[in-house]
Amino acid sequence: MRQDGRIKAYKKQLEKSGLLGDTYMGDGRQKAQEEGREEKNNRQPLESDKDECQKSICTVIDYVLAPALNGFVVWALSQAMMRGIRRLYFLARDGYIMYRTACRYTEIYRLPVECRYLYCSRYSVRIPGYHLSPEKALSYITLGGLDVTADKLYLRAGFDRERREAMHRAGLLPYGKEEQIPRRELALAKKRLSESRLFMDILKENSRRALPAFEQYLRQEGLLEEIPAALVDSGWVGSMQKELGDSLKRLGRKKPLSGFYFGLYEVPPEADRSRYHTYFFPPEGEIRRKVLFNNCLFETIFTAPHGMTLSYMAEKEKIKPLLSGISEERKKRLIWMEKRFAAWQETFLRKIFPPGRDAGVSFDRLAKDFQKRETRRAIEKNMELFMHHPTKEEARAFGGMDFTDDILENGGSRIAEELTRKELWENHLISRIFRELLSGGGYVRQSPWYEGSAALREHPGYHIFQYTGYKYLLYYRKECARRKKYGASARNAPARGT
DSSP, rough: OOOHHHHHHHHHHHHHHHTTTTTHHHHHHHHHHHHHHHHHTTTOSGGGGHHHHHHHHHHHHHHEEEHHHHHHHHHHHHHHTTTOEEEEEEEETTTHHHHHHHHHHHHTTTOOOOEEEEEEHHHHGGHHHHHHGGGHHHHTTTTSSSBBBBHHHHTTTTHHHHHHHHHHTTSSSSHHHHHHHOOGHHHHHHHHHHHHHHHHHHHHHHHHHHHHHHHHHHHHHHTSSSEEEHHHHHHHHEEHHHHHHHHHHHTTTOOOOEEEEEEEEEEOOOOOGGEEEEEEEOOOHHOOOOTOOHHHHHHHOOSSSSEEEEEEEEEETTTEEEEOOOOOHHHHHHHHHHHHHHHHHHHHHHHHSSSOOOOOOHHHHHHHHHHHHHHHHHHHHHHHHHSSSHHHHHHHHTTEEOOOSSSOOOOOOOOOOOOHHHHHHHTTTHHHHHIIIISSSOOOOOOHHHHHHHHHHSHHHHHHHHHHHHHHHOOOOOHHHHHHHGGGGGSSOTTTTO
């Protein structure tokens, strides 16, 4: 489908919602043109050969991403007030644009909810606790991923360059520095690491050194205050809530944290499921929604214009996060996208607070309107069109953005990898079944956003159809395993959007 036809499809869905009708669209496009002229005058636009990509990004933000973002943020704020939660912590970096959006709503409506931005990452939160539970640490370090190498395992452990090189020279793992470790051999790697006294001693030493500053940062940010609080994040497995909660409990906090997530595929073992709330899909069921959604693409778009949190350090009388670097090009792009999201929100607020009227839509009414079936359906369908059936223009505009699924967010590649026809075929249902169930595995080059990769080649619909079959089988097997493990209680969990 051409981009003009796709815009009509997006608009058709939004017109079914009284809240997300086309009232703001013309204003939004005009504002985009004004911003484009301003950028040109300031000599800070995106590169000229990317003008078409910029238009596609603007279109997707206006018609797909901004409505979904605002729907989620309004839902999280309303849920917080309904549950008596007075403080929300938006987790870096996925929560950055969510945080900026939420602050504007709390300002406009004077909501009794305090919003804070918490600098953290799986890496910065886990390393301080490695020495407290070495077995758990090794499980984190040897997690599977799209591209796991020996060097990445040492990075996950918190080793600097000198110590990583020492591990390679010692031949602790039977792999080259950048050699990919097959998923089925990660258990062996874990065993070898656990048996190395040198590795375990350094691991624990690094962890003990990182713990004091981490704990002081939690105190500094008010997480030890006995105020009803919750985390807000993209989600997926909810591990940060469990790990932060464990750290706070160890430090004496009595009130447990709750969490509001865009979606969850699962929750940590032994976690209190009633404290994990989802907007788009819960861990239980919703197979179709999960198949048509792409969390990798979501993370690539909804992220902050700063690096990941590596650790914490004392600076004068405060604890400050130590962040990784970020390329200037990526930073400029993310700031530009953030402005686009903010422009959409301001246009939307003008719609619900028209000039010349004494009062606009109340926040309670706004939250209910966002939760109406036709509004939720419009957001869902447009997300499906963009993520699962992107146009070539959309795949080109977003596909070149960088992504990594590694805990340290090191390296990375394009979100839509340039796959050959053979590589596309190797990700089809029958091919994956043969490799994983019959032939005992084997390396298959994957793309974080397969649908985007397919859209850049010939016959994208056929490849996406075949890959969708594989995803359905994958999530169906996970759902069966979950039901077998948890029984009837798995089917009686809180519903989506609660």
